[in-house]
Amino acid sequence: MGVLLATRGVTKRFGGLTALSSVDFQVETGPISSVIGPNGAGKTTLFNVLTGVYQADAGEIRFREQSLGGLRPDQITAL
Numbered sequence: 001m002g003v004l005l006a007t008r009g010v011t012k013r014f015g016g017l018t019a020l021s022s023v024d025f026q027v028e029t030g031p032i033s034s035v036i037g038p039n040g041a042g043k044t045t046l047f048n049v050l051t052g053v054y055q056a057d058a059g060e061i062r063f064r065e066q067s068l069g070g071l072r073p074d075q076i077t078a079l
Contacts, residue, residue, distance in 0.1 A: 003065075004029045005050070010059035012042075012049055019045040023059070052076045 006026040012019045019042045027033045035043050048054045050061060052073035061068040068076055 001028045001030045003027070004063070006062045007050075008060045008062075010046075010049060010056045010061060012045055012054060013057050020049065020056075050076075 003026050007023050010023040011021055023042075023046065035046060037043055045054065049056050050068075052068065052071055052075070056069075063076070063079055066079065068079075071079075
């Protein structure tokens with residue numbers, strides 16, 4: 001099984017608030033995965049960065065070895 005989705009150092013800030021700070025993870029192809037955490041932990045912000053609704057301030061997101069940096073949400077969805 002290979003890596004389907006990977007993030008390295010993903011950071012997202014809103015003014016003085018850092019919602020995501022150097023997020024690193026990877027999802028392998030095959031198994032079902034989830035993101036869990038308390039309210040305010042950044043789950044929705046992470047989803048919005050992964051889907052291109054928000055651009056990350058730092059870091060890299062790769063889907064099937066292709067960088068998602070700079071792609072629009074519709075282009076990410078098409079992948």
